[in-house]
Amino acid sequence: xxxxAKNEHQWGMLLDQLKKEDINAFRTExxxxxxxxxxxxxxxxxxxERLLIYGYLSPEEVAExxxxxxxxxxxxxxSEMDPRFAAMVFADMSTDDAVxxxxxxxxxxxxxFLTIMENDASDEIKQLLHYEEKTAGSIMTTEFISIFKEQxxxxxxxxxxxxxxxxxxIYYLYVVDExxxxxxxxxxxxxxxxxxxxxxxEILSEKVVSVSVAEDQEEVAKMMRDYDFxxxxxxxxxxxLLGIITVDDILDVMEEEASDDYSKFAAITDNERPNENxxxxxxxxxxxxxxxxxxxxxxxxLIGRFENTLDQVAIxxxxxxxxxxxxxxxxxxxxxxxxxxxxxxxYGKQGKFKLILREAATGLITGTVCGxxxxxxxxxxxxxxxxxxxxxxxxxxxxxxxxxxGSLVPLIMDRLNIDPAVxxxxxITTINDIISIxxxxxxxxxxxxxxx
Amino acid sequence: xxxxAKNEHQWGMLLDQLKKEDINAFRTExxxxxxxxxxxxxxxxxxxERLLIYGYLSPEEVAExxxxxxxxxxxxxxSEMDPRFAAMVFADMSTDDAVxxxxxxxxxxxxxFLTIMENDASDEIKQLLHYEEKTAGSIMTTEFISIFKEQxxxxxxxxxxxxxxxxxxIYYLYVVDExxxxxxxxxxxxxxxxxxxxxxxEILSEKVVSVSVAEDQEEVAKMMRDYDFxxxxxxxxxxxLLGIITVDDILDVMEEEASDDYSKFAAITDNERPNENxxxxxxxxxxxxxxxxxxxxxxxxLIGRFENTLDQVAIxxxxxxxxxxxxxxxxxxxxxxxxxxxxxxxYGKQGKFKLILREAATGLITGTVCGxxxxxxxxxxxxxxxxxxxxxxxxxxxxxxxxxxGSLVPLIMDRLNIDPAVxxxxxITTINDIISIxxxxxxxxxxxxxxx
Numbered sequence: 056x057x058x059x060a061k062n063e064h065q066w067g068m069l070l071d072q073l074k075k076e077d078i079n080a081f082r083t084e085x086x087x088x089x090x091x092x093x094x095x096x097x098x099x100x101x102x103x104e105r106l107l108i109y110g111y112l113s114p115e116e117v118a119e120x121x122x123x124x125x126x127x128x129x130x131x132x133x134s135e136m137d138p139r140f141a142a143m144v145f146a147d148m149s150t151d152d153a154v155x156x157x158x159x160x161x162x163x164x165x166x167x168f169l170t171i172m173e174n175d176a177s178d179e180i181k182q183l184l185h186y187e188e189k190t191a192g193s194i195m196t197t198e199f200i201s202i203f204k205e206q207x208x209x210x211x212x213x214x215x216x217x218x219x220x221x222x223x224x225i226y227y228l229y230v231v232d233e234x235x236x237x238x239x240x241x242x243x244x245x246x247x248x249x250x251x252x253x254x255x256x257e258i259l260s261e262k263v264v265s266v267s268v269a270e271d272q273e274e275v276a277k278m279m280r281d282y283d284f285x286x287x288x289x290x291x292x293x294x295x296l297l298g299i300i301t302v303d304d305i306l307d308v309m310e311e312e313a314s315d316d317y318s319k320f321a322a323i324t325d326n327e328r329p330n331e332n333x334x335x336x337x338x339x340x341x342x343x344x345x346x347x348x349x350x351x352x353x354x355x356x357l358i359g360r361f362e363n364t365l366d367q368v369a370i371x372x373x374x375x376x377x378x379x380x381x382x383x384x385x386x387x388x389x390x391x392x393x394x395x396x397x398x399x400x401x402y403g404k405q406g407k408f409k410l411i412l413r414e415a416a417t418g419l420i421t422g423t424v425c426g427x428x429x430x431x432x433x434x435x436x437x438x439x440x441x442x443x444x445x446x447x448x449x450x451x452x453x454x455x456x457x458x459x460x461g462s463l464v465p466l467i468m469d470r471l472n473i474d475p476a477v478x479x480x481x482x483i484t485t486i487n488d489i490i491s492i493x494x495x496x497x498x499x500x501x502x503x504x505x506x507x
Numbered sequence: 508x509x510x511x512a513k514n515e516h517q518w519g520m521l522l523d524q525l526k527k528e529d530i531n532a533f534r535t536e537x538x539x540x541x542x543x544x545x546x547x548x549x550x551x552x553x554x555x556e557r558l559l560i561y562g563y564l565s566p567e568e569v570a571e572x573x574x575x576x577x578x579x580x581x582x583x584x585x586s587e588m589d590p591r592f593a594a595m596v597f598a599d600m601s602t603d604d605a606v607x608x609x610x611x612x613x614x615x616x617x618x619x620f621l622t623i624m625e626n627d628a629s630d631e632i633k634q635l636l637h638y639e640e641k642t643a644g645s646i647m648t649t650e651f652i653s654i655f656k657e658q659x660x661x662x663x664x665x666x667x668x669x670x671x672x673x674x675x676x677i678y679y680l681y682v683v684d685e686x687x688x689x690x691x692x693x694x695x696x697x698x699x700x701x702x703x704x705x706x707x708x709e710i711l712s713e714k715v716v717s718v719s720v721a722e723d724q725e726e727v728a729k730m731m732r733d734y735d736f737x738x739x740x741x742x743x744x745x746x747x748l749l750g751i752i753t754v755d756d757i758l759d760v761m762e763e764e765a766s767d768d769y770s771k772f773a774a775i776t777d778n779e780r781p782n783e784n785x786x787x788x789x790x791x792x793x794x795x796x797x798x799x800x801x802x803x804x805x806x807x808x809l810i811g812r813f814e815n816t817l818d819q820v821a822i823x824x825x826x827x828x829x830x831x832x833x834x835x836x837x838x839x840x841x842x843x844x845x846x847x848x849x850x851x852x853x854y855g856k857q858g859k860f861k862l863i864l865r866e867a868a869t870g871l872i873t874g875t876v877c878g879x880x881x882x883x884x885x886x887x888x889x890x891x892x893x894x895x896x897x898x899x900x901x902x903x904x905x906x907x908x909x910x911x912x913g914s915l916v917p918l919i920m921d922r923l924n925i926d927p928a929v930x931x932x933x934x935i936t937t938i939n940d941i942i943s944i945x946x947x948x949x950x951x952x953x954x955x956x957x958x959x
Contacts, residue, residue: 243695247664309758318844340873369817388792
């Protein structure tokens with residue numbers, strides 16, 4: 056990882072060979088790099104250099120590069136390739152990666168690529184294109200190794216040597232019956248420590264854990280994390296083996312889901328890409344902003360009801376942002392704890408009740424501490440102990456209620472089968488604005504006698 | 508995954524066997540489950556049942572259960588075991604898991620376990636305990652398979668059969684020289700497709716990617732995700748092979764880092780556990796709340812400077828939470844995009860400049876839309892076009908500045924080598940409170956003539 060200097064030198068050399076059209080030297084040097092590094096170099100080049108690269112490499116070699124480019128950045132490359140070449144590249148990619156990319160392209164383009172492609176490759180891809188996004192079906196690959204109970208270890212090793220190079224993993228072999236139903240699994244580990252003439256049925260494990268093709272990808276990720284699997288088979292409702300999901304794809308899923316949760320928390324309707332333009336960004340953020348604008352109007356009209364109180368004691372207005380802000384902050388904290396806990400499945404039924412009790416107690420402690428601090432500060436600053444007490448007690452009450460709201464809202468959403476992550480920070484903040492203002496002005500109106 | 512009903516039946520049976528002290532039946536049934544499921548059952552039992560389980564299983568079998576329990580929940584189990592038994596369990600665990608757990612225990616307890624343990628096991632653990640938390644050294648395991656250039660494929664297969672059962676992975680074999688320096692790597696895939704009398708040096712890959720023992724675990728995770736590795740070797744500064752990190756540990760790291768980012772975003776100083784008590788939770792949240800309280804006082808004193816304006820036009824106070832809230836919301840959105848982009852390393856140097864430009868444009872669009880909406884709503888509600896324009900234009904200006912602030916603050920922090928994730932939502936919200944109030948009251952004071 057401290058190889059940046061070396062990389063720059065190497066890149067310079069590659070670029071040189073590319074421009075001098077020294078095909079052989081370029082191929083030797085370039086293909087010797089890890090495919091991820093090949094992709095990094097490729098993406099930094101201009102269109103002219105890229106067209107040269109397509110010319111120097113085989114579709115299979117370009118396919119390996121494409122598999123290492125972020126899905127969102129890949130479309131322009133396929134558009135600039137000769138369509139026949141592009142179709143060959145697709146045919147040479149892992150089916151799961153090819154499908155991911157095709158899902159990003161327009162329907163017309165997909166149709167034209169599939170027409171050019173050879174039949175067997177396009178059939179597999181067509182089938183995978185049917186699965187819904189973010190399900191096991193959409194991230195699985197069909198390049199797995201399946202064996203029969205009746206084979207020997209020796210025959211299986213021979214099969215591995217033949218099919219191994221094209222398979223996504225050779226570390227698990229899936230045992231199927233004549234109807235392609237999944238009946239067992241064998242790890243390569245168990246295979247190589249067995250004698251050559253052993254039958255597969257003597258060493259396979261029948262307790263194979265599989266996922267349904269319609270399973271949510273986040274659930275698959277959680278399962279692979281819990282069980283430490285390197286791959287998991289995907290089956291339909293009759294237990295037919297359809298594909299496998301490997302751990303490298305799960306790493307990408309986890310990254311994607313973490314970004315998703317993060318975006319929802321910040322009230323953005325969809326993940327944003329760094330190279331997106333402002334109009335698209337604005338479109339993703341505006342729905343929430345408009346909703347929050349109207350919730351804000353509600354807050355404003357609430358304060359409007361206390362206009363009398365405000366007219367008499369204008370200084371009250373000074374502390375509105377402070378109280379509303381503290382309510383928002385503490386609510387956001389409680390929300391994050393609850394959402395995260397729900398996402399990782401840490402709560403049982405009693406756990407939720409205990410969480411609420413704990414949040415109430417936490418709110419009481421933080422509220423008391425902050426309340427005392429603010430009372431003292433205001434007393435020292437404004438010399439008015441009643442104003443200090445009013446703000447201090449309001450903060451205390453607000454923090455208890457806001458902390459509770461921050462944990463209750465996601466729990467209720469979860470109960471109603473709404474993704475609790477949409478209970479975003481800004482949403483909770485606005486709810487808590489309203490609660491805090493009711494408490495503050497309610498108390499101020501009640502005890503106004505002491506303030507004037 | 509639809510096996511809940513079956514599970515409940517099985518658990519009832521297991522509990523029955525446990526209570527009847529039917530050791531053999533219990534062992535057969537229980538050890539037949541996946542270790543993760545064994546751990547799930549184990550954790551649901553009371554102390555009496557757990558003590559029975561320790562008695563029925565060997566230290567090695569208990570070690571497998573312990574490896575599948577969340578690190579934060581594990582301490583009580585080791586405390587209730589007989590110390591000699593506990594030491595044997597530690598000795599039988601993967602070194603990386605044992606070290607993770609020992610890091611959670613008190614120094615006294617660790618010392619006493621290490622004293623009881625056999626020398627070779629405790630030596631390895633002692634060494635690993637020295638590595639700093641969240642570095643490659645702290646998550647690596649020392650149970651890898653190393654081979655020499657001069658071996659044949661046949662000898663290597665024999666070595667695999669012998670060492671395989673104890674190794675963390677057999678899918679990568681690491682080639683070292685006589686000084687234990689890492690000189691190459693060989694995948695099991697390449698091994699099994701080679702002829703028996705081939706020498707390792709003919710088939711090894713010398714371009715082995717390794718990480719330094721002091722490397723941050725998040726960097727290791729990013730690398731393994733980019734390069735699709737199942738394992739990566741860990742070396743010291745002289746390239747001596749110290750251990751390996753496997754992808755199953757990386758899944759845990761990613762989960763942990765995602766939770767971390769989430770917590771920081773919500774302004775909680777440390778990850779919270781669901782079963783923690785309120786006092787600990789409050790302690791983690793209070794530091795930020797107190798800081799934000801004082802920032803809030805700053806906002807209050809700012810409004811205080813406009814007391815004259817407020818005294819004359821009390822209705823201005825009504826819209827304070829609305830404007831401050833919108834500033835906070837839009838800032839949080841921009842912040843999340845920037846922090847996430849920085850975390851996944853999506854920006855180059857130009858990327859950052861482009862991001863700022865885009866955020867400015869995004870702010871202008873969202874600001875204009877929200878500004879027009881609010882102007883109309885206030886005009887229709889209060890019948891006062893000047894008040895509507897004042898609030899509308901304030902919102903527009905606020906949204907531009909707040910969106911920019913939301914992206915600039917994390918970029919600046921990143922430049923100063925501060926983790927941008929600490930630029931939490933509440934922090935940005937409070938900063939934007941201040942900005943928005945300055946804009947709003949500044950404009951109100953300037954154009955007061957139109958309002959009275």
